[in-house]
Amino acid sequence: MTPEQSPLGRSADYPAEYDAALLYPLARAPKRQELGLAGATPFFGADLWTAYELSWLNPRGKPQVALAHITVPCETPNIIESKSFKLYLASFNNTRFDSLEEVRARIRADVSEAVWRGSGQSASVGVRLIAPEAFDQQPLHELDGLLLDRLDLECTHYTPAPELLGANHDEAPVSEVLTSHLLKSNCLVTGQPDWGSVQISYSGAQIDQAGLLQYLVSFRNHNEFHEQCVERIFMDVWTRCRPIKLSVYARYTRRGGLDINPFRTSAPQPLPANVRTARQ
Structure with missing residues (x-):
């Protein structure tokens, strides 16, 4: 898969229902090779994602909303192309889930599979969902330094x-x-x-x-x-x-x-x- 083949820059219909196949992984290796990196890197870390437009339906069809924090270790062989991530999360909009915890588990499983795809390895990414009653506890802070x-x-x-x-x-x-x-x-x-x-x-x-x-x-x-x-x-x-x-x-x-x-x-x-x- 290449960036040019991704959903970026293309017209795309919003999905009607949940679809994990919308996630589009891109290998980290080609860009790291441009930097002279092969095999182990001289750094550790992660990519910290925040999703502000997460919504789904509860078992009675009532919409639910949450914020999501997703942590992808930089050791994963793939990143997720961001428009595909947007479309994937949009696929939750008209899908019923039993609970916030079920949504969290589904995101964790799907993103984990995508970022490790093709490597023969597997591990879990971090996913934390923040319910509306905790929205006003979310801080805002500039980078120190x-x-x-x-x-x-x-x-x-x-x-x-x-x-x-x-x-x-x-x-x-x-x-x-x-x-x-x-x-x-x-x-x-x-x-x-x-x-x-x-x-x-x-x-x-x-x-x-x-x-x-x-x-x-x-x-x-x-x-x-x-x-x-x-x-x-x-x-x-x-x-x-x-x-x-x-x-x-x-x-x-x-x-x-x-x-x-x-x-x-x-x-x-x-x-x-x-x-x-x-x-x-």
Whole structure:
């Protein structure tokens, strides 16, 4: 399966009833090979999805709604193409389920099968459903860290330019958390804009902040899926700046009722909380 064969950019009727076959997995390997990655990767992490448009019918035909948090480990061989995920969730709209727990279990089983498909392996993704009575408990918080966007500088590159990255290896190592709201890329297939905020946490030689911001801006006209952009950022910083530890976390604005928030880190650690930002 290729991105060009996916539902992206094509007219599609909304499904009348539940259909797990709507999920369209895409292999991670081709894009990782572009980054020089084969086999084990130098990072851990996951893709944190939020679904805001989840609804189904209870046994009496009354509509139910919920928010869904779905966690897909980056070790899975596949990602899910986002429009297919939207259509899959829409297939719940006119289908009756006995309970919220049944819906959660069905999403968990279907997404788990799709992201591991063709690998000969299996494991479960994480799925958490939030019922309406808990909606007002959902927090909103911006990414913590020093904002790179405060810098007044000239930007001239709008396709990824890793040569802009640098670090001072002559001074003592530091630990920093740097953020920016200026990340923008485009969908690999449709060219539609994807807007995001990014957080880069590292220990090691101090990274040149001006160069890092110019580098992040350089994704502005780049066509790639969210997960692939974050892995590209991670690998460029990892190879160009050579930190001791590195984490890259991006939160993208939603499209089609879904947001995708990839997290990659060089050292195993707890995943960040799936907390939306103001733009999401």
